[in-house]
Amino acid sequence: MAAVDIRxxxxxxxxxxxxxxxxxxxxxDRIANAHKSRRAAxxxxxxxxxxxxxxxxxxxxxxxxxxxxTYLVRVDSATGIVDNVVRVADAKLGRDETMNRxxxxxxxxxxxxxxxxxxxxxxxxxFLLSAPKVRKDxxxxxxxxxxxxxxxxxxxxxxxxVKVMSVAFIKLNIGQIRYYVVEHLxxxxxxxxxxxxxxxxxxxxxxxxxxxxxxxxxxxxxxWRTDEEAVLTDEGKP
Numbered sequence: 001m002a003a004v005d006i007r008x009x010x011x012x013x014x015x016x017x018x019x020x021x022x023x024x025x026x027x028x029d030r031i032a033n034a035h036k037s038r039r040a041a042x043x044x045x046x047x048x049x050x051x052x053x054x055x056x057x058x059x060x061x062x063x064x065x066x067x068x069x070t071y072l073v074r075v076d077s078a079t080g081i082v083d084n085v086v087r088v089a090d091a092k093l094g095r096d097e098t099m100n101r102x103x104x105x106x107x108x109x110x111x112x113x114x115x116x117x118x119x120x121x122x123x124x125x126x127f128l129l130s131a132p133k134v135r136k137d138x139x140x141x142x143x144x145x146x147x148x149x150x151x152x153x154x155x156x157x158x159x160x161x162v163k164v165m166s167v168a169f170i171k172l173n174i175g176q177i178r179y180y181v182v183e184h185l186x187x188x189x190x191x192x193x194x195x196x197x198x199x200x201x202x203x204x205x206x207x208x209x210x211x212x213x214x215x216x217x218x219x220x221x222x223x224w225r226t227d228e229e230a231v232l233t234d235e236g237k238p
Contacts, residue, residue, distance in 0.1 A: 097169075099219075100175065101175075103217075107129055108162060108164060110126050112181055114158065129214070129221060130221050130224075131220040134224055154185060162179055162180075162181055163181075164177060175200065176198075178229065179193075193230075194228055194229055196226040197224075197226075198225075199222045202218050203220050204218050
């Protein structure tokens with residue numbers, strides 16, 4: 001085996017400088033790449049923040065357009081036609097109070113308005129909106145032969161139209177409704193101003209589909225009273 005001269009393995013000055021130059025170049029490239037990666041990361045993070053801010057601004061701008069509108073609707077059980085009756089949009093009224101006002105107004109209109117064609121329908125709806133005690137009084141009052149019957153008062157051709165002026169609450173479950181009735185009877189038109197006082201409650205929703213179409217929330221009038229209201233004339237007299 002031939003001997004190797006150790007001097008041939010010695011690193012020359014030029015080779016040493018070239019090695020350190022290459023090492024510095026590699027280290028500088030590594031540092032430069034790290035700086036580039038850091039700048040890229042900051043750019044991505046900045047773009048993500050800008051997008052997040054823009055999304056937040058867009059959602060804030062859309063917030064007024066996204067709202068829930070609550071409607072109380074009436075469905076005609078014969079035709080299936082849906083009428084929008086009440087839109088709960090008044091921020092001053094709670095949802096419960098709005099429903100109470102609706103049912104109180106409806107009860108007065110059903111009980112005090114009249115045409116011969118709507119007599120039976122009004123009675124059936126009032127029956128579903130009344131508590132058992134009030135149903136008994138209602139049945140007695142509305143019998144065709146009764147002197148208090150709407151039919152006895154208006155007959156075949158008379159009419160009565162109800163105009164509700166205000167709904168107030170004496171207590172949470174007692175409402176007072178001011179209204180007037182425009183009557184057309186024997187070719188004459190008259191007006192009667194009245195105040196109805198009603199106590200009410202909510203019970204379990206009706207079981208039958210037909211009853212739920214009329215009274216889906218189980219509203220029940222537990223007492224009913226209506227009185228004539230004194231209206232002052234131009235001379236200041238009742």
